[in-house]
Amino acid sequence: MRQTLGLVTLVVREYDEALDFYVGVLGFLLIEDSFVPEQNKRWVVIAPPGSTGARLLLARALGEEQSSRIGNQTGRRVFLFLYTDDFWRDYRRYKAKGVRFTREPAEQPYGTVAVFEDLYGNLWDLVQMRQSTAP
Numbered sequence: 001m002r003q004t005l006g007l008v009t010l011v012v013r014e015y016d017e018a019l020d021f022y023v024g025v026l027g028f029l030l031i032e033d034s035f036v037p038e039q040n041k042r043w044v045v046i047a048p049p050g051s052t053g054a055r056l057l058l059a060r061a062l063g064e065e066q067s068s069r070i071g072n073q074t075g076r077r078v079f080l081f082l083y084t085d086d087f088w089r090d091y092r093r094y095k096a097k098g099v100r101f102t103r104e105p106a107e108q109p110y111g112t113v114a115v116f117e118d119l120y121g122n123l124w125d126l127v128q129m130r131q132s133t134a135p
Contacts, residue, residue: 009056010056017119019046025097025098033045041059072122078124085128087111087113111127111130112128
């Protein structure tokens with residue numbers, strides 16, 4: 001049996017502001033942006049450059065319950081882990097673009113890591129794994 005995780009839904013306030021951040025600031029690639037008329041929504045999929053793993057589905061919140069989850073999908077735990085092949089390149093680029101880091105870089109047994117917030121306050125790990133621990 002072979003299974004893979006295809007998409008992870010990220011609840012956002014508005015599609016275009018989310019794209020401005022994830023594509024414009026973080027440098028993710030826009031994979032798909034299609035209008036779904038019968039549901040009056042867009043199907044917006046993004047992924048980090050060079051990624052072969054799961055992608056993010058940006059889902060505009062509908063109603064009070066979904067809106068209450070924007071920026072707090074995991075109760076302020078780190079939500080997503082962004083692996084990189086060059087930690088310091090990405091860390092410096094993100095800092096220069098105004099990305100807010102809540103935990104500064106640290107060397108851990110598994111690699112170099114720092115925690116940043118996206119535009120909604122979701123926490124992300126930026127991680128460069130050590131060769132011996134890379135997935």
